[in-house]
Amino acid sequence: MKTRDIDVSELAAPEPMQAILAELAILPEDIVLKVLHCRQPWPLYERLLANGWLYKCDVISDEAVIIYIAHEKSKFQFNNFIVEKNDSN
Numbered sequence: 184m185k186t187r188d189i190d191v192s193e194l195a196a197p198e199p200m201q202a203i204l205a206e207l208a209i210l211p212e213d214i215v216l217k218v219l220h221c222r223q224p225w226p227l228y229e230r231l232l233a234n235g236w237l238y239k240c241d242v243i244s245d246e247a248v249i250i251y252i253a254h255e256k257s258k259f260q261f262n263n264f265i266v267e268k269n270d271s272n
Contacts, residue, residue: 184253184264186217192247193221200227203252207236212257215264218250237261 189206191199199220206216223240227250231238235255242248251268253261 184213184215184257184260186215186251188217188219190219191221192219199224200230203227204230207252210252210254212254213260214253215261216250216252218252220248220250221246223248224250239265 187206187210189202191202194202203216203218203224210216223242228238228240231252237253237255237258239251239261240248241251251261251265253264
């Protein structure tokens, strides 16, 4: 799967969630949204799960996380993407 990158790490609340949701509204099913954020956005995770999205979060440091988000319809491809990403690290 290909990725579309978005950096919300320097935005003030609620702009990160707004930016992420705007990207998800137009995200093709075969693309993973890769989000650079300054912290774990727990309310976003709840919203993703409630609305049919998959996600995986990698904590880079206390001030940096990368969140991968994909359509639930692409579960098999997303799981393969995550495995391949982890294998390449």
